[in-house]
Amino acid sequence: MSQFLCFGEVLFDGLPSGPVVGGAPLNVALHLHQWGCPTHVASAVGKDSHADNLRSFLSERDFPIKGIAEHAQWPTGWVDVTLDEKGSPSYEICAPAAWDGIPFQSEVAAQSEVLVFGSLALRNAASRSALQQYFEAIPRRVMDINLRAPFVNWAVIEGIMKQVDVIKLNRDELQEWLSFRELNASTEGAEDLHCFSGHFPQAKHIIVTDGAAGAYLIAGGSVWHHPIFPVDVVDTVGSGDAFLAGYLYAQAQGMSISDTLRWASAAACRVSGSKGATPRIELAELQDFLASHPPMNYRASLWAGATGLLFQACAPNQPAAALASDSLYRPVLHFTPEAHWMNDPNGLFFDGVDTYHLYYQYYPDSTVWGPMHWGHATTKDLIHWAHHPVALAPDELGYIFSGSAVVDVQNTSGLGSVENPAVVAIYTYHRPSDNHQTQGIAYSLDGGYTFTKYAHNPVLANPGEQDFRDPKVAWHEASEQWIMALAVGQHIRFYCSPNLIDWTYLSSFGEGVGAHGGVWECPDLIPFTASDGAQKWVLFVSINPGHPAGGSGTQYFVGQFDGQNFTPDETDPPLLWLDAGRDNYAGVTFHQKGIAGSGPKPLFIGWMSNWEYGQQVPTEAWRSAMTLARDLELQATPKGYRLKQWVTSDVFTAAQWEVAQAEGDGYPMAEDHQLVIEWEGAGVVNLLFSSESGDSLTLRMDEQGITVDRTGLQNLDFSPKFASIEQVDFLQQGDGQHLVILDGCSLEYLGESGLVSLTDLFFVKQWFNQLHVTALEGMEVSVYRRSAR
Incomplete structure (x- = not known):
């Protein structure tokens, strides 16, 4: 499947040195294609020698041309380009041109997942009509503002900008928009960016390039900045297109915001130091360039929390820039993030066929805790993991704290179907301004790879508690309802729901029992058939601090759950700890087709660290690992029921x-x-x-x-x-x-x-x-x- 479709002008730039194939959408597409991303162009050429030359050029680049139509009347596009003494271009664009009449091609649309286009393509009604058809067919949209007088109609441009996920423009274009809106430009650039982003709240990312001042990226209310790399400028034609291509590639590879800016800036730098808009730039060349230029100091002005990644990986066989260090300390058998901060495992589920999904608390822009996202990885053997783009990112309701995921096989939520059941993630929203916490849900119809947040979040409001978090949800067969275990202060509350959306309070557990040295977190409620045949339930409760060895740890209780109340076997239950070491915390079990413990044995993974020092451990570009996956059993002993843990056999077979x-x-x-x-x-x-x-x-x-x-x-x-x-x-x-x-x-x-x-x-x-x-x-x-x- 083609990942990117670049819509708009293909033409020749008439440079002083001779004609060069160009057009912003084509420039972007050529870079993406060279870097291994399946890409097509939707455009049109005339019946002339320029069209023949263009096809020959694309054939030499092994670029597919089926999206480029032939216009019967208008010629192939042409632009007269002049360069000033600094190498900055000015343009005189001929009209009409074949790309003013781009047709809609359903076959190309069906193969595409991300639509990339520029504002120049809006100058003609025929192309605007085709663009709207592509909008209906392709879910993700990226718009590059290219203001070329006299083809500037802000009313049309703004209408389109309100329908896209990503907007890219330069500082001059931002100033023109402010003038159009009759807004005064601020002496503080961040205020202009904030003002602009406020008019287009649907945009997940807004990119502003600013010449020698570098580039800015607005994500979820945060402004990230990267200065330019030093370069001897040959000409700047195509540098903005290279930046956009670099951004798209980096996001498709799952890079963080700061690393995306770094990659995009490097691509723009390499083009500025070369002749023409689309010099051949190999991935290895960019990786070597980044390796020879240490990361610069990024600047972020936080208004809220940074959002995450937008695109699925488009070139799994092409290596992205190696950002995570695989040197001293990194385990091989255990799961670790490729880079940056990780803590609690979240949303563990097995798809019922052959794939285990692990989500986890993740901050993609630092190696210490920050605005929480859900990272995502999958495995078939619990040893070899595939990394995927961020599954859930912060939004206006807050950071995405810990939670769980279920497969709604009966479609109780109505969010999927019995034939294609939704994977429903249930998580805590944490609002950083006042530490307010609520519960939200998101659903996936592609098996857990991409999620849509429920339109009416939160589904469980906070009744006035400071700590109200970490929902673990499972289907309770006996009462035919969903049960949620939720950590609230220093106790666990249980809620029920028929549909994962409407929740009713049932009961509370924890007063006067167990360890209370710190906040209770990350519960899990698991049914067991014990070694003596007894039917039992085990309640996990993580606590920080309060573990006997110091810092964070996980206690558990053995008892009964009747669909409403959890009752421990003993009136004064003993303190039972899942692990005697310092580094096994916040662990939970996998859901299997939406029913906890439905497999042969519950399967457990924990965060292999401790909050007393987890943010200081001396790893380099990554922090934290998960424990190996462990099978759980409940053993009857002379001292009572006790959990048994053993590393899953996959560790020894894989x-x-x-x-x-x-x-x-x-x-x-x-x-x-x-x-x-x-x-x-x-x-x-x-x-x-x-x-x-x-x-x-x-x-x-x-x-x-x-x-x-x-x-x-x-x-x-x-x-x-x-x-x-x-x-x-x-x-x-x-x-x-x-x-x-x-x-x-x-x-x-x-x-x-x-x-x-x-x-x-x-x-x-x-x-x-x-x-x-x-x-x-x-x-x-x-x-x-x-x-x-």
Whole structure:
């Protein structure tokens, strides 16, 4: 399928040095095509030699021409171009031209997802009529303002601008619009941008290029600025078109706003330093250019929260500029964002066929927490992940905080159909101005890749609570309704709905039970058939702070849920913690076809970090990882029901492992820390990981329990709260299987066949190069290393 359709003029620029193929839409299309994005042009040429020359030129570029019609009467477009002493162009555009009569072509429209066009194409009624037909056929629209006297009609231009998603113009064109509107230009450029964006609130992004002052991008009430790169200007013909092409490519690749500006500015710079509007610029050339020019200081004036990405990836086999560092610390088996900040997993669901969807709290413009979006990734084996554009971005109701997603297989919401059920995301809106929180929904009809926000959000108003968030929703079969577990202050409220839209309060749980050292967050309510056959429900509640090891952690309660109330098995339930380590928080389970726990076992993923130091850890262009996916069971023990966790078998089938060979008194380690260590039964086992720089990390098992000591690491300066020793007692004196998985900067221990869990991060000065294993005589400890990725 063709991603982009560029509508408008194709012509020849009559430069002093000779004629050159041009026209802003064609210039944009040629760059996109060269960078691997499927692109067509909708235009027209005459029956003349210029048309033949144009076709020959496009054939040399291997560019498709089926969208370029032939006009029976008007000639191929021509523009006389003159350059001043600074290389800036002026234009005299001949009329009429063939591109004044562009026809609508339904076949081209059906192959397109993003319509790109310029204001010059509006000068003739015939082309305007075709453009409106393309509007009806193509959902996303990008408009490039090109004011060329005498073909300027602001009344027509404004009418079209109110129908598009992206508007691009330059500073002079912004001033002309202010004059048309009889508005005084401000000495503060941001006020002009704010004024302009206020007249076109439907536009997700507004781009203003300003010559030597750089470029600005308005997104969701934020103004982002990038200065120009240094360049020896040859001529500026086509530089604005290259900027737009760079913007479109970067957004299609899922880049953040700041990285989009950087990429677009680099494309414009390379054209300004070359002759003509469409010099060949390879992706590798742009990547090398960006690598040789360190990121500049972006400036953002925040009026609200920045919105996210607009387009699906158009060229998955073409590498975008490598922004995320894959050097020290990045795990390979665990999910990490390509770049920037990530925290809670959100909206986990399995599509019932072969694909798992992971959404997550994401800030695409920094490596620390900021205006929250929902990032998105998918996997078929829970090890190899495909990254997708941002699924949900902030809007006028606020940031997009944590939530869940369900597949509405019965179409209770009416947002899809039984044949094509909607994936419905239920999330918290957080208004930063006063920290007000409400619940909203969005729905997807393409399996969870793109979402439409419900027109009447919020669906659950705030009754006056400061913390009112993180909805986890599932279908309750017995009562035939949707149930929402919602974190409110230091308790959980339950709501019900027949349709995911209208919600009714049911009950509250939490007063006087559990840990209350911090705010309750990220609940999950999961049905289990326990090992003794009993039907139970488990309620997860994350808390920050309040974990015994310090900072954030997740507690759980075992009991019954009758469709209205959650009742723990014990009047005074014991404090039960999902993980004894520092770095497993806000975890939730996957929905499977809209019903929690409908698979063989509930499947869990958690955020592998801690709010005490998560924003300071010494990774580079990315921050945070998720735990490995874990199967959950409920075990009856002499001390009561307890959760069992075990890494899903996909970790061992999707990743290839081989027995590690000991050398001397230890096992040599490779520079990615990918090891699996396992043993069975009670006893004494000591694992010591060490490096030549003096780093050490130890895990010790004795008859009492497990201890992990990360105080011997050499990279501890980033936070005084990171160095720690964690200890957890056994439930069964250490009987059962024991598993340690080391990957990048993470250690996950599961013991007593999953009754004990301890997850910790570690950061070394140098990679560990030795593992020393000691064990009680008669105990066999097996060590495996990753043999292939």
